[in-house]
Amino acid sequence: MSAHEHWQWQEPGGAWKGAGLYHLTLTVTDRQPVLGALVTPDGDAASARVVRTALGDALVDCLMSIPRHHAEVQVLHFCLMSDHLHAVLYVRRTMLTGIRTVVRGFWQAAKKLGRACTQAGVSLSQAGAPLSQAGASLSRARSSFVVPNDIRDELKEESRRLQEVAAALCGQMGTEPYYRLEPVFREMPFIRPMARYSQLPNTIRYLDMNPQRLATKRLKPGFFRVQKGIAVGARSYDGVGNVALLMEGVYDTVHVRHVLVEKALHGDDQELRNYKNACVIKARRAVVLVSPFISPDEKQVMQVLLKEQRPFILLTDNGFRDYYKPADGLFDACAAGRLLILSPWPYDGGKRHICRADCVALNAMADEICHCLNGSVKP
Numbered sequence: 001m002s003a004h005e006h007w008q009w010q011e012p013g014g015a016w017k018g019a020g021l022y023h024l025t026l027t028v029t030d031r032q033p034v035l036g037a038l039v040t041p042d043g044d045a046a047s048a049r050v051v052r053t054a055l056g057d058a059l060v061d062c063l064m065s066i067p068r069h070h071a072e073v074q075v076l077h078f079c080l081m082s083d084h085l086h087a088v089l090y091v092r093r094t095m096l097t098g099i100r101t102v103v104r105g106f107w108q109a110a111k112k113l114g115r116a117c118t119q120a121g122v123s124l125s126q127a128g129a130p131l132s133q134a135g136a137s138l139s140r141a142r143s144s145f146v147v148p149n150d151i152r153d154e155l156k157e158e159s160r161r162l163q164e165v166a167a168a169l170c171g172q173m174g175t176e177p178y179y180r181l182e183p184v185f186r187e188m189p190f191i192r193p194m195a196r197y198s199q200l201p202n203t204i205r206y207l208d209m210n211p212q213r214l215a216t217k218r219l220k221p222g223f224f225r226v227q228k229g230i231a232v233g234a235r236s237y238d239g240v241g242n243v244a245l246l247m248e249g250v251y252d253t254v255h256v257r258h259v260l261v262e263k264a265l266h267g268d269d270q271e272l273r274n275y276k277n278a279c280v281i282k283a284r285r286a287v288v289l290v291s292p293f294i295s296p297d298e299k300q301v302m303q304v305l306l307k308e309q310r311p312f313i314l315l316t317d318n319g320f321r322d323y324y325k326p327a328d329g330l331f332d333a334c335a336a337g338r339l340l341i342l343s344p345w346p347y348d349g350g351k352r353h354i355c356r357a358d359c360v361a362l363n364a365m366a367d368e369i370c371h372c373l374n375g376s377v378k379p
Helices: 055-064 098-121 132-140 149-173 175-179 199-217 243-245 257-266 270-283 295-307 328-335 356-374
Strands: 022-028 038-040 049-052 072-078 085-090 190-194 226-230 233-243 251-253 290-293 314-315 339-343
Touching: 022 098, 022 199, 038 098, 038 175, 038 199, 049 055, 055 072, 055 085, 055 098, 072 257, 098 190, 132 356, 190 199, 190 314, 199 233, 199 328, 226 356, 243 314, 243 328, 251 356, 257 270, 270 290, 270 295, 290 356, 295 314, 295 328, 314 356, 328 339
Parallel strands: 251 290, 290 314, 314 339
Antiparallel strands: 022 085, 022 190, 038 049, 072 085, 226 233, 233 339
8 A cells, every 4th residue: 555545635625524634733822941941962953852841741641642532533743842842643534523623622631731830839930940950961961862760750750740730720720710820822733734745754854853953043043043134235135044145256146037948848948958057057166146946947956056055045035933944955054054045025924825026026136136246235
């Protein structure tokens, strides 16, 4: 049986009661780091891990208990960070109530744990206190990442105590007054159905890389901080990455014209191939390429730049939300100082697709940036 036959995918626009894969994200109110602490032994981002607090451990136990209440749901994968939890759920057959009801029940249980944490006398600022000994032990580790057994047992015991406190407080106060207490998890988890097979391995890789990417951002904050008001000529941009790339000296655009694509579609692809090869040759000669890299052919050029570790400037049609980080290869290029991402517009959470007007505007801006930086005017 192939992977495509094994999994049943949620159809776009279909009812959320059907079989399929779902990616959920539960975030702590105000992004307070009460679920765990990031530990990076010897400053090596590749070995970074999150050591759970008691609340984080209890939350994971709560997540893993979902199949006990909903036999048709399987927890395929999860990643606990200091201020949020990711999980991939597989619904194996059609449900009576739907995935939203399942996730809402998990959320209610998570809120009980959060309230128990605060009501038991563990303030949000103190929630990570048990991690200090574990963090010190781990920072001394050279070749492995192992939580000492005494610390692991202590956290497990604290996790069990929190769950008991939650049940006891709810019984003493009554359900309604208890749920009026300030929650640690104010917003319901975000649920995203996965409609394509490729999304499963990509999502799992994204979850697994979360600690490493957070560690990289903390080790190199300058390359991942959103910088406002980067002036290039008369225009201002928001940016993420290495702003020093605006001082490199020689710039050129990557803009595959429609006429070249049309010729290639009619069998004459030599001009298109020559243009893309010329772009790569320029990059090898220390020219910094500037482009929104929108079309498939332009994206091919960008992939070569990433593979050969050449610096470039990427223009994007949307700004940068809080906690923004580039994806996959762009993240690594950003960490190495080989990438600057610029946006002339603020972040719009409702924007999903780039329009033709944006494409035309961004290509014009790439020309403008190159003209400005190759001349006497510097940002």
